[in-house]
Amino acid sequence: MTAALTLYTNPMSRGRITRWMLEETGVPYDVRVLDYGTTMKAPEYLAINPMGKVPALRHGDLVVTEAAAICAYLADAFPAAGLAPALADPARGTYYRWLFFAAGPLEAAVSNKALGVDVPPERRALVGYGCMADVLDTLEGAIAGKDYLLGATFSAADVYVGAQVSWGLQFGTIEARPAFAAYAERLEARPACRRASAADDALMPPSA
Template sequence: MAKLTLYHASPSRSSIVRWMLEEIGEPYDIHLLRLMEGDQAKPDYLAVNPMGKVPALKHGDVVITEAAAICTYLADAFPQARLNVPIGDPRRGLYLKWLFFGPGCVEPAITDRAFPRKEEPRRAMLGYGDFDTVMNVLANAVAKGPYLMGEQFTAADVVLGSTLRWGMMFNLLPKRPEFVDYVARLETRPALKRATALDQELAAA
């Protein structure tokens, strides 16, 4: 049995971690959850993740939840894959910023745009500020390319790239040329192709 086990549902946010695992190249097991059947709310899974969400990753006796946290953990745990910026490197601060910009800014901005409140919230009350600023900051970052950290592809690209792919797929994000070009670069990666194909097999089954 592999030391790494991904608690996974397809399609869902756990596909982010599946891509990350394919990038790392270490063997892993899949513990499949069927969300439509309520597997995520059953006691055995709530013992793994009390939030009742996927993904969750077990590495030996350690359990990590939240996609960005899992990708950060994996990048540091398997440095030979060169998907992290190590502690002590001054670029690590920027790397961490982009790792958490997806779930901290982009995803809530998308959700608020898709499901608007009855009353417009004050900008200062939102952790991300406003939708247009988030889009502009992100577009400027990916335009510098090829990746968020320049020539080095990192876990930040897995997390933020997944959010961009998902957002444009469901027309929740504008298909700005910067976003389209960046995602096109990501989609040439063999690990993403493998992860996508594996998830398509699960969906078909």
């Protein structure tokens, strides 16, 4: 695919995940930095993402939003990067499982914790993730004793899950278990992750 790639982002957003994913693909891309409440809500951008939030990715005439979807899309759009198992590979199911586990139960549980929402036991069936302890135990079981979610093979699922783990550890919304710390450390050492972080850090406001 030779169509131009444009990332709409803000350095204080989930756009950091998609920049990391783009760096992992090795494909050139342009960046448009938007500001909360102004350019992110302007008619020009709302025509791209009516939600008025970032990230969004334009690939030629196609627009993809939601960080997990962008990661999955890029892995398939640029298969030479080897960031997703082939469709016929049984590991494809495991890849989908953890990518969307992080986009669903993990992110919901972490968001509720950050907001101070404590779901009572009798209402846990309504929230999709049950309770934080179950989410974290499940996640720990997925990464303990191996380098990546697919074992020895890094994938786009590690980009999305790893970003969630790193942020959770940084901001205290994910319990600092040894397996999580080791996983985050491995991922943060990847050259693509370091390049993406440096690029976004350079865009941060001085007071941030």
